[in-house]
Amino acid sequence: MNARKSGNRLAVLALLLLCGGLVSPAFAQEQPVPSPREQLRQDILSEVAAIEVHGNLLKKVCRYVRPSVVHIEARKKEGESLAYGGSIVDEAGSGVIIHHHDKDYVLTNRHVISQAANQDIKIHLDDGRILRPTQVWTDRETDVAVMAVEAERLIPAQVADSSAVEIGEFVLAVGSPFGLSQSVTYGIISAKGRRDLQLGRQGLKFQNFMQTDAAINPGNSGGPLLNMRGEVIGINTAIASNSGGNDGIGFTIPINSALNIACQMIDDGKVSRAFLGVVLDSQYDSKAAEKLGLPMAKGTRVNGVTEDSPADAAGILVGDVIVRFNNQDIEDDSHLVNVVSLSPLHVKLPVDLYREGKLMVVELELAVRDASVK
Known part of the structure; x- marks a missing residue:
């Protein structure tokens, strides 16, 4: 008797599951679809x-x-x-x-x-x-x-x-x-x-x-x-x-x-401007850069080095092209003057040079050019 009742229950459960599987897609299709505006908001x-x-x-x-x-x-x-x-x-x-x-x-x-x-x-x-x-x-x-x-x-x-x-x-x-x-x-x-x-x-x-x-x-x-x-x-x-x-x-x-x-x-009550000790080539241009093998006339070429200056001590030579100073790309000679003048004293600064077809880096400490605070 109990076995027969259990079999009936299983049969009813199987029928319900079958019906649910058949009708669930229909129920899903009846769910509201958001309008284009509502979807955009979401x-x-x-x-x-x-x-x-x-x-x-x-x-x-x-x-x-x-x-x-x-x-x-x-x-x-x-x-x-x-x-x-x-x-x-x-x-x-x-x-x-x-x-x-x-x-x-x-x-x-x-x-x-x-x-x-x-x-x-x-x-x-x-x-x-x-x-x-x-x-x-x-x-x-x-x-x-x-x-x-x-x-x-x-x-x-x-x-x-x-x-x-x-x-x-x-x-x-x-x-x-x-x-x-x-x-x-x-x-x-x-x-x-x-x-x-x-x-x-x-x-x-x-x-x-x-x-x-x-x-x-x-x-x-x-x-x-x-x-x-x-x-x-x-x-x-x-x-x-x-x-x-x-x-x-x-x-x-x-x-x-x-x-x-x-x-x-x-x-100190005053500003000590920095001094590098180089004479720069105002005629340095794209043609000169091309002759040196540089892709463009970035940086500035050294025309002279002051004896016993920071540049002299660092081994900078006439003909070197300074392309970076203290991690800043140098555009031309006036840019280098500005960058040097605003650079700190008493610390070692990197200088990127182009010499005889090769890039090299030297370090130097700038000297002082005094200027009174106004």
Whole structure:
């Protein structure tokens, strides 16, 4: 009896499974099919996740650097004397807090604070405090300035090696365009090694700018350019513009150069320009490069070497073509002059040479050519 009941149950179960297998495709076909618009919405939600990750990174970088960026106001005199047509103007700019020898300083551009007395400079911190510099150093030839400040709980920025920055890297510019403090813009590094720029009244002698399309406007001067790790790679300095506003061409001083100048001024009260000791060939061109076996007229050819100079000590010879200096590609003779002048002292630097059909690398330490800080 029990065996018969069990057999009936198995027969009913088999029938149900068979019926389920037969009807399940019909049920599946009756499920609602999303409209093209609904499907597009689902695709957007699934693919936007990668962009949101990038956006979240930008938000975190902005929060991380805010305490290290300052807004600067300077009341300065223009002209020789108020009695003879001079005037008082208010300048707004930006700056970034740095740390050197256990003390805090504000790094900025010279043109932001020049002609202003210490008591006429206000440094606005992100937490609302207002500081005045206790000492100011400026360098006319590079437009770098640094100010000593005294306050507790200052947060210096992290700094990267700007020589490692590559064209195409994403960057953030932070500053006070048109007086709007803590503004952030986004872009890429568009070019490196920009020089011979006509920058209004600044007349900078030594130029080796990075170029960015991150929006830089009046008031951004002195503020930091950052990589996606929240590290300072440059000090925003100037724009190329027909309108006076951002046209997508901004220039920033590489932080390696800016810190080199700033630290020299803090430590020595002056800037010691570097000296290589070579005479360069202004006639070096593509034809000369072709004769030497170089694919193009990059670099600069040595026409003479000063006795007992760093170049002489390193074994650089007349006829050598310097193609790289301190890990920077050299475009021509004026570019080498700029790069050498902005390079650090008292450290060994690599120099890539082309000699008799072969590439070689020598190391040297630059000598000092003194120049007073103005």
